[in-house]
Amino acid sequence: MSKSNKLTKKERRAATREKMQALREQERKRAKRNRLIAGGIVALVLVISLVAIIKIVGAHKEENYTGTARAAELQNVTKDYGIPFGKDGKAIAAQEGLPQVGIYADYMCSHCIVLHHEAKEAYKEHENAGDVQLIQHPVATMRTEFSELGAAAVFYVATYAPDNFGDFNDALFAKSYDIMSEKSEPPSAEEIxxxxxxxxxxKDVAADLPASITSEAWKKVVAESNKVFSDHNYKGTPTITVNGEExxxxxxxxMPEFLKQVAALKK
Incomplete structure (x- = not known):
């Protein structure tokens, strides 16, 4: 006969109560553990939601470029709508006594995009050496929206943020390269x-950029630049000039080797 059969009825009840108590204690601990896990999950979800909200609010603020249109009173722009580069890519007035290399380019022209991608370091080298005067002529010969907005934007930045012109021009061409590589879509005025x-x-200059480059005054600047290009009978972009001659x-x-040859003309 087993030991359990030797237990009295009272002892069996006591053993049953102990087992039930042990089960209730296990259930209590399990419920507590589940509450802690559930609480942790809720806290994690709240943190993730808060981060998402912060990002959304931040993105909303970043996209808020509701400035006003600035006057199209060009600065650091030549009479034939060129933007001369100075040291560190700053937009400056044209310098005398240097060979002048003009670059007529459209931000949606694939050959212009490749040219800038391959030559941008050479441009910086000669800008900082001061042995060649590089002059960019923004045009919108491709007649796309980004062609026109991009051209207007570089005239605008050359006028109101000349110290940042080179970096902005590089960034705009980088965007163009992504578009050409089908990694991106043409940007809107706010994205520019x-x-x-x-x-x-x-920030204040960037805030006023969309309203400015979509205004009739800045559209007219691009139209005038296009007219200069047409009046010279240039056929396509990129068009390169030295001292005004194609x-x-x-x-x-x-282009890198060509610029070295042009720089030698100064010596």
């Missing part, structure tokens, strides 16, 4: 303002 802000353009042989040696 965000590009400008990330390139260091002051040069066709630069592509045979590549």
């Amino acid at each position: 303002a965000r590009i400008a802000a990330k390139a260091g353009v002051p 040069i066709s042989g630069w592509s045979k040696v590549g």
Whole structure:
């Protein structure tokens, strides 16, 4: 006969109560553990939600470029709508006594995009050396929205944030490269303002950029730049000039080597 059969009825009841108590204690601990886990999950969800809200609010603030249109009173722009580069890519007045290399480019022209991508370091080298005066002529010969907005934007930044012109121009061409590579879509005026802000353009200047470049006054600036291009009978972009004369042989040696040859003219 087993030991359990030797227990009295009272002892069996006591053993049953102990087992029930042990089960209730296990259930209590399990419920407590589940509450803690559930509480942790709720807390984690709240943290994730809070972070998401912060990001959404931040993004909303970042997209809020509700400034006003500034006057199209161009600064650091030549009479034929060129923007001269100075040291560190700053937009400056044209410098005398230097060979002048003009670059007529459209931000939606694939050849212009590739040219800038391949030559941007050479541009910086000669800008900082001061042996060549690089002058960018923004045009919208492709007649796309980004062609026109991009051209207006660089005239605007050259005028109101000249110290940031080179970085903004590089960033805009980087966006163009992504578009060409089908990694991105053409930006809106507000997206161009965000590009400008990330390139260091002051907040107040970036805030007024969308209203400015979509205004009739700045559209007219781009139209006048296009007219200069047309009046010279230039056929396509990029068009490269040296001291105002169109040069066709630069592509045979590549822009970096071509700039070295032009720089030698100063010596």
